[in-house]
Amino acid sequence: MPQITVDYSRTIEPAFDRDAFARALHEATVEIAAAKPEACKTHFRPSEHTVYGYEDPAQARHAVVHVTFGLLAGRTEETKAKLTETTLELLRKHIGGEGITLHASAEVRDLDPSYRKFDR
Template structure:
């Protein structure tokens, strides 16, 4: 049951530099392989939003930021989570072309809280 969220700068919406579908497919295969998730359980939500980057003037120096959060049911080792995190960043690098001004990519893998519940229809 991975709950995957990809938050990214709206500036990437204006270009073809982010292959979201290709990234999601590769990410799901990776989560199945590394974290032993079921393929049909993989879900990814892409959320576009405004970006503030340090003290840069975004008009003159636009930056793109992408952060991926992978929430897994508890039980994976720290080594598994670290390997998955590193692989997610590598996949981002393969599926996002460099953009003017800079690109910041990050990822985290965390355990879902014990209160996590879901409904599917």
Template sequence: MPQITVDYSHPVEDAFDVDGFTRSLHEAVVEIAAAKPEACKTLIRHDCLSAYGYDDRADEGHALVTVSIGLLPGRTDEVKARLTEATLELLGKFIAPQDGVTLHAAAEVRELDASYRKFDR
């Protein structure tokens, strides 16, 4: 915990400082949600097959980025909202604007289910 997933689409890959974002996001999770640094784990996935509205998928006018942060239960709605806002702010900082590309970014903080388990080897 926390379990973080970042999905992003073309044409963001050349404009996205993934390393800077991930480091800053981990720092925000530690500060806002009282997580331990060594507990922060992020899976980053580049999606080359995304669609926006009725646009042709070959049109490079839209980029999609979604971030999901799974935390153990116990954080207040205020903490979760602060973390979501901080995540969106970091996306704006670490994804450079691109001419002709509209960035659609979304983030959510959710509670991990009671069935959540993990192991380290």
């Protein structure tokens, strides 16, 4: 914990500094949500095909990024909101590019009480 997943349109891959974003996101998660640095894990999932509204997907003028946090229960709504707001700021900073409209979002959800993990 936390489990962080970043779904994004592959069209922004050249403009998305994923390593720097993950590092900054982990630092923010430690500061805001009291996570341990070694517990922060981020999984990036590029989407081959993203469709926005009625746009012809071949035009690729829009890109989507959505960040999902899975945290153990107990964080306040204020903490969750600060984490998502900070995430959006970091996305602005770490995704460049001109000519593409970026649609970015983030959410924090509580992990189910059945959540278990192991390290080896």
